[in-house]
Amino acid sequence: MQGRTELAPRTRTDVHTLESVALAATHKAALASQAWVGRHDKKAADGVATEAMREVLAGAPGRGTVVIGEGEKDEAPMLYNGESVGNGLGPDFDIAVDPLEGTSFCAKNLPGAMATIAFAESGTLWSPGPGFYMDKIVVPPPAKGVVDLADSPERTLANVAGALGKKVGELRVVIMDKPRHQDLIARVLRAGAAVHTPAEGDVGGSLEVLLPTGDADLLLGVGGTPEGVMTAAAVRGLGGDMLGRLAPQRAEEAEAIRAAGMDLDRIYTCDELVSGDALFAATGVTSGSLLSRPRETDGAVVAESLLISRGQVRRVAHTTFGSCPGTISVPS
Structure with missing residues (x-):
């Protein structure tokens, strides 16, 4: 025409x-x-x-x-x-x-x-919509495929330790120093692992896990959802593993997530958070x-x-x- x-x-x-x-x-x-x-x-x-x-x-x-x-x-x-x-x-x-x-x-x-x-x-970055917070696990490449957000912290520690050829007592875990993490930190310490508790900065904490020169073996706990997607780009680039699940910290956030048609129980893999080259x-x-x-x-x-x-x-x-x-x- x-x-x-x-x-x-x-x-x-x-x-x-x-x-x-x-x-x-x-x-x-x-x-x-x-x-x-x-x-x-x-x-x-x-x-x-x-x-x-x-x-x-x-x-x-x-x-x-x-x-x-x-x-x-x-x-x-x-x-x-x-x-x-x-x-x-x-x-x-x-x-x-x-x-x-x-x-x-x-x-x-x-x-x-x-x-x-x-x-x-x-079109390959996942948008969290109204979800501001996410429960996360980040592990280095040797522990890829051995973690699940449905597992207890104790089971997660045991699985990661086995994948890394370490004892649980040799693990170094990053968990942000927040009131919401008091029980998680206590359980990880009782299991025998060491805990690093930065006040903020879960992207930096994840890099400590992922980089060969880093000083941590895994990251656990609830942090920002945007930071989670940012971290997933680094995880994908380095061959590590990451899982995330929306974890609203207020009723209004949970209601907004449900109104957007998002599932609060769904566990997202790294490849779902970043589905293309990054x-x-x-x-x-x-x-x-x-x-x-x-x-x-x-x-x-x-x-x-x-x-x-x-x-x-x-x-x-x-x-x-x-x-x-x-x-x-x-x-x-």
Whole structure:
């Protein structure tokens, strides 16, 4: 038919072509956060990290959809769920962001704050809808396939220990230090395992489990659902295992989940949370066991990142000439 214009089909996403964009986004967010390290204002720190990350993503090749964003829980004005970013000149892709993982760590200048992001093939990131919290298990590759959220903590510990060739007493378990975890922590300790209880940051805790250089054997407990999907991108990239189940913390959240037609009893596998090829990147904001904070050396600022892509982990040092933002910008 004359006069009709046929639109070219969207090309399949090779998310690994976006590695440099992912690293640039976390790098800029980490540098922007430096002015707020130790200033006890986590909302301001998160805000500048989000704005900096969004500036980079605006120029990303292609069209990205923020599936896991700052979201309703954080009352975010940008990088919210459903926002479209990128220059449109390329394929579609999905994005998960946490511009400042560990906002309290940054605000109080404690170890472990990071800027994080994940990219995945278009339509492959699971959207949690109104579900803010998720019960999770994360294990390293040797323990893949041996865990089940229906199991007791004691059985889980025994199964993971067997897969890793360890005794239960040799296991190191990450469980966030929250009132909801008091019984879980007590049971794990009674079983004989050691427990690391960070105040927040279950993405960082999961990386401790997944990375060969990490200092943990498994992660248990309830954390943020967005962080769960972010973690799943890293799990998929490294060949570990993860299971998740929605765990609403308030009646209103549970009611909203049911109204959305979602099953509170369903257990999601890693491949359901991220069903396509993905990559994960993080840059240190405050120094921790995984990454160092940006530091000044001979007139340049060096930031440390890690990239999980194509089944490999790469550590990347970014060098920016000039002073670190945290040393020249004092918020009024």
